[in-house]
Amino acid sequence: MTIIENNKDHANQILHRIYHRTSHAWRIGITGPPGAGKSTLVERLAIDFVKHNKTVGIVCIDPTSPFSGGAILGDRVRMSSLFLDPKIFIRSMATRGSLGGVARATNEVCDLLDAFHKDIIIIETIGVGQVELDVAGIANTTIVVLVPEAGDSIQTMKAGLMEIGDIFVVNKSDREGADRLTMEIESVLEMKNSQRTPPVLKTVATEGKGITDLYNCIMEHQKYLVSSGDFTKQKREKITSEIVELIDSKIKSNLWQNKKINSNLTLLVEKVIKGQQTPYHASEKLIKIWKNSRGVSR
Amino acid sequence: MEKQQGGKQVNKKLNKKEANAQSPKRIINETISGIPIKAIYVPTDIKTLNYNRDLGFPGEYPFTRGIRETMYRGRPWTMRQFSGFGTSKDTNKRYKFLLAHGETGLSVAFDFPTLYGRDSDDSISTGEVGKCGVAISSLEDMETLFDGIPLDKVSTSMTINGPASVVWAFYIAAAENRGIKSNILRGTIQNDILKEYIAQKSWIFPPEPSMRIITDIMEFGAKHVPQWNTISISGYHIREAGSTAVQELAFTLADGFTYVEAGIKAGLDVDIFAPRLSYFFNSHLDFFEEIAKYRAARRIWAREMKNKYKAKKQESLLLRFHTQTAGCTLTAQQPENNIVRTAFQGLAAVLGGTQSLHTNSMDETWALPTEKAVLIALRTQQLIANETGVANVIDPLAGSYFIESLTNEIEKEAYKYFDKINKLGGMVKAIENGFPQREIADAAYRYQKAVEEKRRIVVGVNDFVLDEEKIEIPILKINKGVEQEQHKRLSDLRKKRNNNKVQKSLKAVKHAAQTKENIMYPILDAAKAYATLGEVCNAMKEVFGVYKEPPMF
Amino acid sequence: MNKKLRILVAKPGLDGHDRGAKVVARALRDAGFEVIYTGLHQTPEMIVTAAIQEDVDAIGLSILSGAHMTLFPNVLKLLKKQKATDILLFGGGIIPDEDKKVLYKSGIGKLFGPGTPTSEIVEYLKKYFKTE
Numbered sequence: 008m009t010i011i012e013n014n015k016d017h018a019n020q021i022l023h024r025i026y027h028r029t030s031h032a033w034r035i036g037i038t039g040p041p042g043a044g045k046s047t048l049v050e051r052l053a054i055d056f057v058k059h060n061k062t063v064g065i066v067c068i069d070p071t072s073p074f075s076g077g078a079i080l081g082d083r084v085r086m087s088s089l090f091l092d093p094k095i096f097i098r099s100m101a102t103r104g105s106l107g108g109v110a111r112a113t114n115e116v117c118d119l120l121d122a123f124h125k126d127i128i129i130i131e132t133i134g135v136g137q138v139e140l141d142v143a144g145i146a147n148t149t150i151v152v153l154v155p156e157a158g159d160s161i162q163t164m165k166a167g168l169m170e171i172g173d174i175f176v177v178n179k180s181d182r183e184g185a186d187r188l189t190m191e192i193e194s195v196l197e198m199k200n201s202q203r204t205p206p207v208l209k210t211v212a213t214e215g216k217g218i219t220d221l222y223n224c225i226m227e228h229q230k231y232l233v234s235s236g237d238f239t240k241q242k243r244e245k246i247t248s249e250i251v252e253l254i255d256s257k258i259k260s261n262l263w264q265n266k267k268i269n270s271n272l273t274l275l276v277e278k279v280i281k282g283q284q285t286p287y288h289a290s291e292k293l294i295k296i297w298k299n300s301r302g303v304s305r
Numbered sequence: 306m307e308k309q310q311g312g313k314q315v316n317k318k319l320n321k322k323e324a325n326a327q328s329p330k331r332i333i334n335e336t337i338s339g340i341p342i343k344a345i346y347v348p349t350d351i352k353t354l355n356y357n358r359d360l361g362f363p364g365e366y367p368f369t370r371g372i373r374e375t376m377y378r379g380r381p382w383t384m385r386q387f388s389g390f391g392t393s394k395d396t397n398k399r400y401k402f403l404l405a406h407g408e409t410g411l412s413v414a415f416d417f418p419t420l421y422g423r424d425s426d427d428s429i430s431t432g433e434v435g436k437c438g439v440a441i442s443s444l445e446d447m448e449t450l451f452d453g454i455p456l457d458k459v460s461t462s463m464t465i466n467g468p469a470s471v472v473w474a475f476y477i478a479a480a481e482n483r484g485i486k487s488n489i490l491r492g493t494i495q496n497d498i499l500k501e502y503i504a505q506k507s508w509i510f511p512p513e514p515s516m517r518i519i520t521d522i523m524e525f526g527a528k529h530v531p532q533w534n535t536i537s538i539s540g541y542h543i544r545e546a547g548s549t550a551v552q553e554l555a556f557t558l559a560d561g562f563t564y565v566e567a568g569i570k571a572g573l574d575v576d577i578f579a580p581r582l583s584y585f586f587n588s589h590l591d592f593f594e595e596i597a598k599y600r601a602a603r604r605i606w607a608r609e610m611k612n613k614y615k616a617k618k619q620e621s622l623l624l625r626f627h628t629q630t631a632g633c634t635l636t637a638q639q640p641e642n643n644i645v646r647t648a649f650q651g652l653a654a655v656l657g658g659t660q661s662l663h664t665n666s667m668d669e670t671w672a673l674p675t676e677k678a679v680l681i682a683l684r685t686q687q688l689i690a691n692e693t694g695v696a697n698v699i700d701p702l703a704g705s706y707f708i709e710s711l712t713n714e715i716e717k718e719a720y721k722y723f724d725k726i727n728k729l730g731g732m733v734k735a736i737e738n739g740f741p742q743r744e745i746a747d748a749a750y751r752y753q754k755a756v757e758e759k760r761r762i763v764v765g766v767n768d769f770v771l772d773e774e775k776i777e778i779p780i781l782k783i784n785k786g787v788e789q790e791q792h793k794r795l796s797d798l799r800k801k802r803n804n805n806k807v808q809k810s811l812k813a814v815k816h817a818a819q820t821k822e823n824i825m826y827p828i829l830d831a832a833k834a835y836a837t838l839g840e841v842c843n844a845m846k847e848v849f850g851v852y853k854e855p856p857m858f
Numbered sequence: 859m860n861k862k863l864r865i866l867v868a869k870p871g872l873d874g875h876d877r878g879a880k881v882v883a884r885a886l887r888d889a890g891f892e893v894i895y896t897g898l899h900q901t902p903e904m905i906v907t908a909a910i911q912e913d914v915d916a917i918g919l920s921i922l923s924g925a926h927m928t929l930f931p932n933v934l935k936l937l938k939k940q941k942a943t944d945i946l947l948f949g950g951g952i953i954p955d956e957d958k959k960v961l962y963k964s965g966i967g968k969l970f971g972p973g974t975p976t977s978e979i980v981e982y983l984k985k986y987f988k989t990e
Binding site: 417418420421423429430431432433436437501505506507545546547633636637638670671672746749750753756757763766767776780783854 | 871872873874875876877880881884885897898899901923924925927928929952954955971972973975976977
Binding site: 047 | 511738850853854855
């Protein structure tokens, strides 16, 4: 995993070799605002899956500091009861500059866990409040967790979240406003024009309330995806975007490892400063240089 | 008027001069807590001060100047050294030593397993039994701890929180077994669970059941142990965790108000339990800031108890407090200097009107104190009381432009925190959100940075350092056999007690936990049946669950 | 992309004084490390399991309770058992010199005493992983 996270040369080779072993696990993404109780929910869910004789991989994501490049990964604090369970493997990851709530290599780390025969993989996003939608591209089932306190803002800030959720959870539902929030979510979802209206569940994760319901909902969603054919559709989309992404990153690294490009970049920047060039024209020029020199540096 | 405006000019002039001086990096324009201070204070700084409204005479509302009319002229503060180590036998010997040398109250330090409600033979206790305090796993240990000590005469303070109900039951049972009735027992249990979540982290149950146990204790105390302080609301640990003076004050008082509200909500009369609430503060390095903090604390408490909580009895308005000098300010380097630090801090506590005082020993960054070190610490208090003369005049700093202005400032800042906490939905919610935890962690990091960048000087650590310093003070060694000894005691106990009775009593504890019955009664029965600390706590855990902290940095 | 150093900061045993551990965690983050913080009351088994799952480069233990002579060796023993001795084990807390000597001999990395600037810890780790 460390190799994959650090993007060493042979990471892709490893992933290539294990790929045929990776279609086993069901991937569950959990996202939502900070303080929604995501970690506790993950802990409870994991316990439930183990009870059903499943092995579980958990990937927790925390933000990297944009100033130092360092990070504090503290999600394990909430999951200490899982540490010693041999059926559970927890890995913390830092975003390392990627936006969208997950780390760049999250998908690849999930592949690895998958290859090591985890039945279930739970991905917990960072939860710092910005829109964290990327998880939906990785997960089979995306769960959006909200708390009653967040009720007022759901129309405005959570527009994207409403789109990606396959299951909605109102956690800390023993608090005031839980019923109102549940109704609000339901009314927003009803306006959506789709075959399946995502269920809205109430939980109190700290007390384990509603976890069995959630487990059942996940299972139902899995059944639905498979029987409706959406699963194949989801898979097709995922593979497409994986290939596109791989090409993107290959091209990018090829481009920026090109010495000519870098030296010309410096020159062109100076020209822009002097007013002899615009960034638009400069970029066109660099791409031309790259096209002409392809294959030279690599 | 002209002269008073002169204050501003003087400050400007001084600031200019300082700007030209050699060491502009060092922080001199704020207190350790970051409250801005000026070079000089003048009458305009306290022009809104109204003597009767804001200060009053000692023993009079709002008690800014002290809770008693005569203060130390009537009775000196209680000299109470926190101590405990090894087995109950080891600590019993230390208590007798301290009492023989003029100490006037006992204060029990428990080891980590005990603080956490675990028996000495629990596997997680390995390596920690008797290390940071005395190991107490059953009534039997408690009986040994106080063997030969007159429980009807001394007052005993016990720093215990999560399992306070059980340990207190051990104490009451130990006294009753010696024929001493509970209604004459005097002392304090810390029993302040909120600050455990905030700072000290020796919690067991989640906040809600914890608050319920506390109200049970308050009710039981009012009925059966009326001279006992059932909660010592503690800022000490909040400060040690790195908070500022204002945070210490604000979070502690907010905790206090939360307990009052819980008591009222449970149907208790505020004037019955409020007089048994006491406080426990830290005395840190910034001399005047600390004194101002204590004065502000008394004023805020009296005002809120009277106006908001409608307390009628004067005793309910009095903020009585114990002080301990700041352990976190002691240095491992040149440990003898700690004697001096502690003396200044002890002096601040006395000038701030404390009811009792613990002075730290110089060797406490290294280990629990040796007999010699603890004697010097006790002597430091005796020196302040008997040689310096500061105890002869009541609240001698009242009226000082600086002290009064700083008292007002601290009070103002504390109210800002109260507002924030209210907006978060009260202290329990704020804690669940990690608000106070985060504020404290931020303050601790700021302080550490200031020290590392040498904007704050710590003598012997980042300046005035001795090259190749050798530590020359003796260090107390805990006898290695403590753990085995405790294991043996416990296994013997488990054999010789009536285990049927124990199981029955534990069932009763569980039953009370599930219902609304006051849980102190079955706990006391379990204690008398020689159920262990861990057994009783586990019975409660089965019903209440355990707490998990929110990750905060 | 360059390799990021991953450090597990843990508080073993029952002692809840996490001020030091948290200050160090922050300082390491600010120096560019990825810090995995596991919270309070960790047993040696929990610490070693987490270290292996997280594939950390080092484990820093903060112990103020006087239980260092039990906890450090226990963590080390488990690391050996799991064949994970490439993980550096270091720590901080109140540890008398004579105990330090014994621990150093057993293969434990640097132990930092009270009053150590966090920059010293950062420097130590950077240097250690450069020369390794």
